[in-house]
Amino acid sequence: MWVFKPIAFAGKLLSAFRLQLSCVWSSLVSLLLGLRAAFRLAGTESSRHQSRKAAAETRREEEEGMNQPPTPLSVNYHFTRQCNYKCGFCFHTAKTSFVLPLEDAKRGLLLLKEAGMEKINFSGGEPFLQDRGEYLGQLVKFCKEELHLPSVSIVSNGSLIRERWFRSYAEYLDILAISCDSFDEQVNVLIGRGQGKKNHVQNLQKLRTWCRDYRVAFKINSVINRFNVEEDMREQIKALNPVRWKVFQCLRIEGENAGEDALREAERFLISDEEFEGFLHRHKEVSCLVPESNQKMKDSYLILDEYMRFLNCRNGRKEPSKSILDVGVEEAVKFSGFDEKMFLKRGGKYVWSKADLQLDW
Numbered sequence: 001m002w003v004f005k006p007i008a009f010a011g012k013l014l015s016a017f018r019l020q021l022s023c024v025w026s027s028l029v030s031l032l033l034g035l036r037a038a039f040r041l042a043g044t045e046s047s048r049h050q051s052r053k054a055a056a057e058t059r060r061e062e063e064e065g066m067n068q069p070p071t072p073l074s075v076n077y078h079f080t081r082q083c084n085y086k087c088g089f090c091f092h093t094a095k096t097s098f099v100l101p102l103e104d105a106k107r108g109l110l111l112l113k114e115a116g117m118e119k120i121n122f123s124g125g126e127p128f129l130q131d132r133g134e135y136l137g138q139l140v141k142f143c144k145e146e147l148h149l150p151s152v153s154i155v156s157n158g159s160l161i162r163e164r165w166f167r168s169y170a171e172y173l174d175i176l177a178i179s180c181d182s183f184d185e186q187v188n189v190l191i192g193r194g195q196g197k198k199n200h201v202q203n204l205q206k207l208r209t210w211c212r213d214y215r216v217a218f219k220i221n222s223v224i225n226r227f228n229v230e231e232d233m234r235e236q237i238k239a240l241n242p243v244r245w246k247v248f249q250c251l252r253i254e255g256e257n258a259g260e261d262a263l264r265e266a267e268r269f270l271i272s273d274e275e276f277e278g279f280l281h282r283h284k285e286v287s288c289l290v291p292e293s294n295q296k297m298k299d300s301y302l303i304l305d306e307y308m309r310f311l312n313c314r315n316g317r318k319e320p321s322k323s324i325l326d327v328g329v330e331e332a333v334k335f336s337g338f339d340e341k342m343f344l345k346r347g348g349k350y351v352w353s354k355a356d357l358q359l360d361w
């Protein structure tokens with residue numbers, strides 16, 4: 001018996017101690033759980049605060065960006081609306097015959113250069129129509145020789161270009177883009193790309209040769225529409241080997257080729273996005289192809305009209321700003337509707353100087 005008592009006492013002591021320990025342990029666990037929850041809450045609050053701060057920062061940057069006028073890096077100057085062709089979907093029609101005096105046009109180009117312009121593209125109408133290409137030649141020379149612009153280019157239907165023009169002005173020109181929508185002359189006639197007996201496709205071949213001979217980068221622009229959407233142009237384009245083949249989806253512009261006051265009716269030329277995708281898919285092996293859907297095209301060009309007003313296409317029609325000759329570039333460009341992000345997204349900034357293109361003529 002005398003052995004049993006101390007053991008029983010020790011057992012009692014131990015169980016009392018265990019009871020104490022389990023109380024302490026459970027208090028500790030609740031304390032730790034409480035602390036963890038408090039830390040988590042603090043962490044969530046702080047990360048919420050951080051994301052609120054970042055969102056406010058982005059908003060502020062966006063607002064600042066919106067208030068800042070875009071830089072007119074690449075400008076399309078449609079100095080004339082007159083043309084010798086009658087394309088049914090034309091979206092810069094002959095609404096006026098006005099052309100600025102040469103010296104005023106040069107003044108405007110200087111203002112654009114001072115505002116950051118690096119590339120000028122002359123377009124129309126048909127830019128070679130005015131003064132048999134002399135007016136255009138003078139502007140091209142001025143932009144390269146006096147303004148030292150990295151890139152000077154022209155978009156033309158090609159029908160009025162003579163070799164003598166190349167002899168006088170090719171050295172000042174980086175890129176010549178010729179519009180060609182079909183290699184089937186009948187389709188060109190249906191579209192309205194043609195004048196009398198002139199063969200648009202044969203002319204294209206001649207211009208390609210001159211571009212090679214006189215060291216001008218050669219480009220082709222095609223508008224995909226109801227009449228050419230099924231065509232396969234792979235072989236002809238590869239044979240002509242342009243530096244770029246711009247493929248546009250036929251675009252509807254109120255007041256130009258749609259609506260009551262329009263001079264053209266584009267409705268019967270329009271194609272769906274799926275049809276456009278189908279054309280692109282058929283030509284996907286052509287490496288120089290640069291596609292432009294309606295979506296990409298609409299607000300991603302800085303368009304200057306014959307009065308040197310920026311044309312805003314945001315509302316589906318061309319709404320003019322004031323002329324840069326009257327209010328300056330910074331003020332006028334605010335109303336251009338230009339989407340700088342889309343311009344970059346569609347690859348608007350590319351190697352555009354013939355010196356950098358390193359062509360194997």
Ligand code: SF4
Pocket residue numbers: 083084085086087089090091092124125126157179193
């Ligand atoms: S060639 Fe160009 S400017 Fe002339 S009618 Fe055709 S699309 Fe219009």
